Amino acid sequence: MTQQNRLQSGGRIDRSKSLTFTYNGKQYKGFQGDTLASAMLANGVNVVSRSFKYSRPRGIVAAGAEEPNAILQLGATEATQVPNVRATQQELFNGLVSQSTNGWPNVDTDVMSVLGKVGGKMMPPGFYYKTFMFPESLWNTYESLIRKAAGMGRSPLENDPDFYDHINQHCDVLIVGAGPAGLAAALTAARSGARVILADEQSEFGGSLLSTTEKLDGKPASEWVSAVTEELRSYDDVMLLPRSTVNGYHDHNFVTIHERCTDHLSDIAPVNQARQRLHKVRAKWVVLATGAHERPLVYSNNDVPGCMVSGAVSTYINRYGVVPGNELVVTTTNDYGYQSALDWHDAGRKVVAVVDTRANPAGERVDAARQRGINVITGSAVIDVQGSKRVSGVSVAPISADGNKVSGSVTKLSTDTVATSGGWSPVIHLSSHTGSRPIWNDEIVGFVPGPTVQKQLTAGGINGSYNTNSVLSEGLEAGLKAVAEVGLNAAEVILPIAEDVKEGAAMTLFHIPHVKPTSQAPKQFVDYQTDVTAAGIELACREGFESIEHVKRYTAMGFGTDQGKLGNINGMAVAAKALNKTIPQTGTTIFRPNYTPITFGAIAGRNCGALFDPKRYSAMQMWHVERGAKFEDVGQWKRPWYFPQAGENMQQSLDRECLAVRDSVGILDASTLGKIDIQGKDAREFLGRIYSNAWAKLAVGKCRYGLMCGEDGMVFDDGVSACLGDNHFLMTTTTGGAARVLEWLELYHQTEWPELEVYFNTVTDHWSTLTISGPNSRKLLAELTDYDLSNDNFSFMDWKQIKVAGVPARVFRISFTGELTFEINVQANYGTHVWEKLFEAGAKYNLTPYGTETMHILRAEKGFIIAGQDTDGSVHPFDLGMGWCVSNKKPFSYVGKRGMNRQDCVRDNRKQMVGLKTKDPKMVIPEGAQAVLDPNEPIPMKMVGHVTSSYWSANLGHSIAMGFIKGGLDKMGETVYYPLVDGTVIEAEICSPIFLDPKGERQNV
Amino acid sequence: MFHIYCPHCAEYREEEEFHAAGQAHIARPLDPEACSDKEWGEYMFFRKNPRGIHHELWVHAAGCRKFFNMTRDTQSYEIKEVYKIGEKPSVVAE
DSSP states (O other), X not given: OOOTTBOSSOSSOEEEEEEEEEETTEEEEEEETOBHHHHHHHTTOOOOEEOTTTOOEEOOOOSSTTOSSOEEEEOSSGGGOEEEEETTTSBOOTTEEEEESOOSBOSSSBSHHHHHHHHGGGOOTTHHHHHSOSSGGGHHHHHHHHHHHHOOOOOOSSOOOOOEEEEEEEEEEEEEOOSHHHHHHHHHHHHTTOOEEEEOSSSSSOGGGGGOOOEETTEEHHHHHHHHHHHHHTOTTEEEETTEEXXXXXXXXXXXXXXXXXXXXXXXXXXTOOSEEEEEEXXXXXXXXXXXXXXXXXXXXXXXXXXXXXXXXXXXXXXXXXXXXXXXXXXXXXSTTHHHHHHHHHTTOEEEEEEESSSSOOSHHHHHHHHTTOOEEOSEEEEEEEOSSSOOEEEEEEBOXXXXXXXXXXXEEEOSEEEEEOOEEEOOHHHHXXXXXXXXXXXXXXXXXXXXXXXXXXXXXXGXXXXXXXXXXHHHHHHHHHHHXXXXXXXXXXXXXXXXXXXXXXXXXXXXXXXXXXXXXXXXXXXXXTTEEHHHHHHHHHTTOOSHHHHHHXXXXXXXXXTTTTTHHHHHHHHHHHHTOOHHHHOOOOOOSOSSOOOHHHHHTTOSGGGSSOOBOOTTHHHHHHTTOEXXXXXXXXXXXXOOOTTOOHHHHHHHHHHHHHHSOEEEEOTTSEEEEEESTTHHHHHHHHBSSOOTTOOTTBEEEEEEEOTTSOEEEEXXXXXXXXXXXXXXXXXXXXXXXXXXXXXXXXXXXXTSOOEEEEOGGGEEEEEEESTTHHHHHHTTOOSOOOTTTSOTTBEEEEEETTEEEEEEOOOSSSSOEEEEEEEGGGHHHHHHHHHHHHGGGTOEEOXXXXXXXXXXXXXXXXXXXXXXXXXXXXXXXXXXXXXXXXXXXXXXXXXXXXGGGSSTTOEEEEEEEESSTTOOOOTTOEEESOTTSOSSOOEEEEEEEEEEETTTTEEEEEEEEETGGGOTTOEEEEEOTTSOEEEEEEEOSOOSOTTOOTTOO | OOXXXXXXXXXXXXXXXXXXXXXXXXXXXXXXXXXXXXXXHHHHXXXXXXXXXXXXXXXXXXXXXXXXXXXXETTTOOEEXXXXXXXXXXOOOO
16 A cells, blocks of 8 residues: 655654554555554545444544544454544554554445434433433443444453553652643752652653644654653653643643553563553642644535644644645634645645635734735635535635624635644643633633642643743743742753744634534534534423533533533533524533543553452461362451362261261361450450450450440441450450451540540461360360379369460360350461361361351351350340340449440331251251341331351251341240242241350369 | 652652542540431431532552541542641632
């Protein structure tokens, strides 16, 4: 393929480095330095997409981040698919594979466009909602078809082969944009010794200077750009980030930068290189030098491929050596629009006419056009365009001085390209990210950044300054201000001088009139990406949407991936006119992060796969793994769930483990239980205030179970605390609740009772906890210690400091299984040693390791609750039948006391914890099943409770369950029913939740 | 993402190290038993949600584990001051 639109010379491309790429399966050539868009234009590619709603062919409109149409799918392989890439921002590389994302069967021949053409008038704003509203149940079906028709790109079906980095950065001054303003600011700050980060979304620094023929100090602007860039590179404290889009400006000068490290090389990063980085910058000062986007005018059929914004035409010619057509008509309201005509003419192609809405334009660019013999038609505008897949001609007509109507006869001109300029819109996006509301400026006909609480400065185009000399000096000023604010002495910087170009006043005009009223004129597009027209906005206003925020939501204006960078101001102008208001009266336009779309990879960084969340293991983890344990997640902990033996299914393992504990002895790794060391002379008093039961008389050497409630009286954690000394306690918490409980203790100590002398420290990881449980546990422990373990010397709820297997240990005689149990706590690193010694000695007792599931079954046989499983924040101790764990004698009104005595907490018929015995002993009620009193009641049935814990008990030979029943404690022996989703009903008898050894004799031997 | 000065560590740290713990200056009634259900309900559940100046309780959870108070503008997200438990704010809503 030839690059028919490529100039022989000029531009910043390297003609010696030819690159091959494909678009929709067809091969093309471009050069090093091209963007995908410039290479497509060089090859005369007209249609790059089909529009969202009407399926109209669309071409490249712009040359940067504001491009609404050339949104392509990239990727040579399935794994490297990337949707929503702006061709104008994607650097060309050899082998690049691109595809349009919509159009069926393809963008050139599209079936949907028939609907668009026929149905154009029948597809007003809200069309899909209005049309596909009924029946509501089918909306999901409609939606998927509509989305397929609209085309949105697609995500890859295979894993991303690349990796992405996050980097934290700190600096004195972050400068956003490396155009003339940004470079001047950066140079000033850097020379003065500030820590500087300069970020720009383009591949090279220079901004607007890269696309201009303008001279600085009489030399090409690029020379100054190179000199400044070189100097900046020489400073140690300056970080230069090209290909880096500052995507979000967040609170307290926190700024996120999306750097594309290798996207310009290939669609897969070279080995060991991050494809993209997300820089998280905390900047003392931020200088926004983000420039401005040129606004297209709104005229009929302004979306036909070949219609472009004027500045983009200049960029393609001057930067890429591409003239995107053969003949040009410019339609403009200002002097800047003439530049594309001058560049086009100087590139040796035909300028048909410059059509200026002003009656008497007078400025140096106007003069220059006339000197070149270019036909300048004044007081007129391009009101309509001919052509479908490429412009073939335009209709030009005189318009009234106020720009509201066509005032003369229509002339047709033949052309294949239309360049348009309605003035410039400052790129205020980042400033508005932090909530600062932009302010309308009549003089520059655009929004500029409003007041902000951020340490933010602005320079250049973002302020509506477009003259190069003022842009440069604003950059310098911003640099000086930032330097002074961070307390440095400013170094001298002498700015280059640009030629001053005298400009005539621009006309304020957005929407070009047609001979027909807007509602009947051919479509005049405001937002290309979401297919919003001027007529659509007027209709929305007529239908009563008066706020621009409502108009936007109704029409979808600004809701594309480009966030309406080109269209929002025009849309507001159309709405303002329809509502007879000024633009600022209709509202303002707020942009939100991200400035341009960002990949999920960059957001995730390395926080994926194994690094997604920390994993916590006990010291005996390797032993568990070697024994083939199945694990379950408890918070970040990996806990053995059960230990299957060859040929066993899960239930068989559980049955074996449960029987082993009750018949002989089992061992549980309980190291993950939260452990908080509490010291201080008021530690005992503190415990009494936090727990619902009494702690005043707990003797040294004793343990006690405690319930912890919120101020509402509801149980939120529980555990055993041991009195280690008069002023020293060890509190245990649930595995998942440890961090929360510690923060809870600190909260009460620091904010309510700072006068209490008490200190808390987490010691969870300091200890390995080995729980041996079962009738033979005493005999087993006796083999590893000389200590007298007799019931008289070491009784239930005692703890002892002894030696086990030669290692100092705190042994607690407490029980969560109801069996004789010793919890052996040793320094974490001794855990495996003691564990293995226990197994050496335990072979003759069939010592059986058991996991969390067996622990759950054994405790349920005893009716012991698990906070978080049997409680849900709505049950107090009395609901649980645990009134024995509540003290009303304590002088201090402990946390939860007042709460559990509220009217609703003491009423009758609250849901209460009971045991449930199924009529068919083999049936295990699913946890979460709802209880009803009458299984034949029609739906909705009256639900009287639910099941919280339910298991098969091998020891008892029948199923057991715990759950809540309204007024359950008074309903012992009554029957409840659990209707299941499959239609079956389980019948159960309400009983005590203590299924085994109600007197607690087994643990007390 | 906030940049928060911990008055105990005397340093600016990233928001990731902190937890917000709700409205500040909610004192636990000294005699809970003397409170009516309504009063206790208000103590437990009712919180302000002002637009503008607000006093909040924060904890340097992944740092010194100390609680402190913050005066913050809920609209602009400016942190006007931080001060220790027991101290009074110097910036208050008009």
